Amino acid sequence: MGFTSLYFVAFLAVLFPLYFLFPKKYRWTVLLIASVVFYLLCSWKSIFFITFTSVAVYFVSIGMEKNKAKEKLFIEQNPDISKDDKKILKAKNKKKRKALLVLGILSIVLVLVVMKYLNFLIGNINAIFDLFGGNFKFSTVKWLLPLGISFYTFQAIAYLADVYWGKYPAQRNFLKFFLFMSFFPKIMQGPILRYNESADSIFEGHDFNYDDFVDGMKRVLWGYFKKMVVADCLLVFTTYAFGNPSEISGFEALLVILSYFIADYCDFSGYMDIACGISKCMGIKLPENFNHPYFAVGIDDYWRRWHMTLGTWFKDYIFYPLSISKFSLWLGKKSKRIFKKHANKIPAIFGLIIVWFLTGLWHGASWNYILWGLYFGAIIILGIIFEPLFNWLYAKLKINKEVWWLKVWRHIRTLMLLAFGKILFETNSLAGTFEFLSSMFNGVNYWTFVVLNNTIGYPTLAAALACAAIVFVIDLIQELKPQTTFIEKLNKKPKVVQWVLLIILIVLIVWLGFYGQGLPKFEFGYVGF
């Protein structure tokens, strides 16, 4: 049962009244049951894995907290303890808590590695055997990828680290903790929640609020529009084209890239609109995951706007701990002899290399995804290294960095670098990427659109692009006037205008969307991560 199925609409139709009919104190139990039912209906076999992760994290977090409480109690009961003894006691207990943290993280990461990366590891081991002329080969395994495993594992790691750091107390009610882990709107592809930012909003029983409910439904409709009317149509065309780069030529390749930019954004951000919209209907606030990424002025800026909760997760739980670790700071000090005053950037560069390696690996268990991650990492690192040189050049040439043509160039440069990254992601190899890029120049007739004709055809493409233009205009307005959300802007219009626009939106979803077209259905892009 995906978000775009009619069963899901029926599921919501049952859930909303149930949620508001239940006593306020127990409304979270409705969400828990709904989340379990949703999870079972989507992938019942996966429930074992999310339960294991939740149980492991729950007990480890309680264990760490109990240790801390015991330490505090001992110090309170023994006020005469010397400063040195107190230091030794604290260090000893910290070691125990660290051991628990490592145990907790390793146990849940092990599940992720076995379920998602085992075949990748086996493939690499076999390749090494091949290299040395060995005949032995491990056989790969065929088992399911638990639904949302990458997302809930990251959420669990953040929770464990925060409890270890003492940012907030551990949740003592297992069922509430399980709800935080499995909350159905975000389970398939995020956003990756932080316990201290979202848990209370999920657990609290919210009163029915007409404005919130209507605003939530508007956002859900907007998400369906992006996914079903725009993304799904274009994905038919782009999926075939990326799979068969030799069949496309000339400008058709450019059209594929443009279509993929739109489809990728509308698919992922459409999901987020639906997830945030459903939550808003019940008064729950989820963090935003997108901030008009295609208006970014650099690759680093783009990654602060695209899949934001993944980016901040990597920053807080990988980048900072690695970059400011003793080893990293030592590396910075040692490299002063070679890099002089620029050596102070070494710790951050070390952290970035690991972060982007892991970002690639997170997106998929194969080397091309790792290459894809490192590609973005390399651009960001080169930007850091050459920034002083560019600043010197601007000063020498007396160019104002904020001049309009430089701003325009930064946007174009970002989109071109992104295009290469997106082709690398979709074609699954560097060779495939270059084959795709060369197809732009090897067509005899640059204006033949064979793949387009054989997949969705001109009228559907025109309709999808026209609808994408609406998305673009709305995002542009938001980019220029970010003080209020687009729904808040819409709410200021007369009621008649609002309803007319909503009815048009519903008609477009039904008429041009999946149900009206008969085109193949696409799962959301990040499901299966």
Place this chain on the structure above:
Amino acid sequence: MNTKEEILEILQDMHPEVDDFESIAELVHGGTLDSLNIVMLIAELSDRFDIEIPPQEVSYENFDTVAGLVAMVERLQEN
């Protein structure tokens, strides 16, 4: 040179174009300090004040203002 003056000196080296760091209410939120600057700042603070800054100290509370930075350094020096 006291803690505040040393911190201001480090910040000034990092961003010579900024006139008055103390008048900036949100160094991180406002975009003056990005994650690269924060790591560079931590490396410098660890070195100069002989302190260890663990990851949980990287927060807006500690890094958004000069006062927050001073308070963090002094607290870590005491521990």
